[in-house]
Amino acid sequence: xxxxxxxxxxxxxxxxxxxxxxxxxxxxxxxxxxxxxxxxxxxxxxxxxxxxxxxxxxxxxxxxxxxxxxxxxxxxxxxxxxxxxxxxxxxxxxxxxxxxxxxxxxxxxxxxxxxxxxxxxxxxxxxxxxxxxxxxxxxxxxxxxxxxxxxxxxxxxxxxxxxxxxxxxxxxxxxxxxxxxxxxxxxxxxxxxxxxxxxxxxxxxxxxxxxxxxxxxxxxxxxxxxxxxxxxxxxxxxxxxxxxxxxxxxxxxxxxxxxxxxxxxxxxxxxxxxxxxxxxxxxxxxxxxxxxxxxxxxxxxxxxxxxxxxxxxxxxxxxxxxxxxxxxxxxxxxxxxxxxxxxxxxxxxxxxxxxxxxxxxxxxxxxxxxxxxxxxxxxxxxxxxxx
Numbered sequence: 001x002x003x004x005x006x007x008x009x010x011x012x013x014x015x016x017x018x019x020x021x022x023x024x025x026x027x028x029x030x031x032x033x034x035x036x037x038x039x040x041x042x043x044x045x046x047x048x049x050x051x052x053x054x055x056x057x058x059x060x061x062x063x064x065x066x067x068x069x070x071x072x073x074x075x076x077x078x079x080x081x082x083x084x085x086x087x088x089x090x091x092x093x094x095x096x097x098x099x100x101x102x103x104x105x106x107x108x109x110x111x112x113x114x115x116x117x118x119x120x121x122x123x124x125x126x127x128x129x130x131x132x133x134x135x136x137x138x139x140x141x142x143x144x145x146x147x148x149x150x151x152x153x154x155x156x157x158x159x160x161x162x163x164x165x166x167x168x169x170x171x172x173x174x175x176x177x178x179x180x181x182x183x184x185x186x187x188x189x190x191x192x193x194x195x196x197x198x199x200x201x202x203x204x205x206x207x208x209x210x211x212x213x214x215x216x217x218x219x220x221x222x223x224x225x226x227x228x229x230x231x232x233x234x235x236x237x238x239x240x241x242x243x244x245x246x247x248x249x250x251x252x253x254x255x256x257x258x259x260x261x262x263x264x265x266x267x268x269x270x271x272x273x274x275x276x277x278x279x280x281x282x283x284x285x286x287x288x289x290x291x292x293x294x295x296x297x298x299x300x301x302x303x304x305x306x307x308x309x310x311x312x313x314x315x316x317x318x319x320x321x322x323x324x325x326x327x328x329x330x331x332x333x334x335x336x337x338x339x340x341x342x343x344x345x346x347x348x349x350x351x352x353x354x355x356x357x358x359x360x361x362x363x364x365x366x367x368x369x370x371x372x373x374x375x376x377x378x379x380x381x382x383x384x385x386x387x
Contacts, residue, residue, distance in 0.1 A: 204294030
């Protein structure tokens with residue numbers, strides 16, 4: 001007998017036939033489903049008890065609203081796009097559908113089917129997506145292989161925007177700095193400034209994660225798998241060397257000096273030692289992304305001009321978000337009650353549905369974080385010569 005978390009609301013089943021459960025995590029259950037109206041295959045996510053507390057309600061609201069903004073117009077081909085949002089009859093759960101993708105990058109890496117051209121193409125698409133996200137004044141803050149969906153043609157889509165935050169300075173007084181909190185992304189992909197307790201960080205945190213993922217694709221296992229936050233810092237310093245005083249200053253963390261008293265690199269390791277047969281251009285790109293000073297990591301735009309992705313570099317496809325900083329109606333730093341987030345989100349859903357009735361435009365939105373899929377194909381299409 002299915003648990004309450006796996007029970008699908010009858011009003012949802014009238015629109016979608018859930019054919020296969022493909023994952024479950026702390027925030028939801030995901031099924032492969034068929035749209036009964038047009039027969040298209042989609043991913044159906046049930047966000048169970050989405051408004052159970054203020055923190056979960058805020059996460060749900062952010063995830064939906066940021067992806068709604070990113071999906072305006074044609075959206076971006078490398079970012080998941082919401083197809084439908086459905087309120088449950090119990091007024092607690094929320095159902096989301098989006099385009100179905102066969103698997104995620106973590107599963108593809110484990111299958112060891114990636115060739116060099118695949119790694120180049122995935123890296124290129126990841127940087128294109130981050131250029132778009134960052135131009136909307138957003139940080140994803142949880143870039144990792146399981147949040148990168150992949151299909152059999154080697155196309156990717158970034159998902160899970162629950163930790164996404166705005167770094168827009170609109171409305172911030174001169175001299176005031178934005179303080180970002182509640183960062184809980186997977187340790188192995190965290191940048192040193194985050195591990196050191198900084199709450200004033202930049203697009204550099206996402207770029208650090210890209211470097212970790214590129215290395216993992218070559219290594220076929222995590223590049224820097226620290227067993228704790230302190231062990232993670234030690235692994236980073238083994239690769240980069242111990243930080244200089246200027247590096248420490250760049251992190252803007254009041255905890256860094258005290259933490260560094262207990263953390264020093266015990267030995268040095270080279271990228272070539274971690275990743276055998278690492279191409280020179282890939283190593284050069286990774287080193288540029290592994291700068292301890294986040295300001296020295298460059299940008300997604302500058303990384304797209306690197307020789308490592310030159311075979312795919314096409315400025316016409318490397319677009320920015322066209323509408324400025326995304327606004328979601330409730331400032332990230334504003335804390336309200338769970339029922340207020342729910343009411344605000346339901347209002348947005350109702351407004352969008354009215355707009356749909358008038359304009360016949362599809363709704364847009366979030367993603368999946370948790371799936372336990374397996375690679376369902378023997379090899380990926382070769383992406384060479386794609387421009």
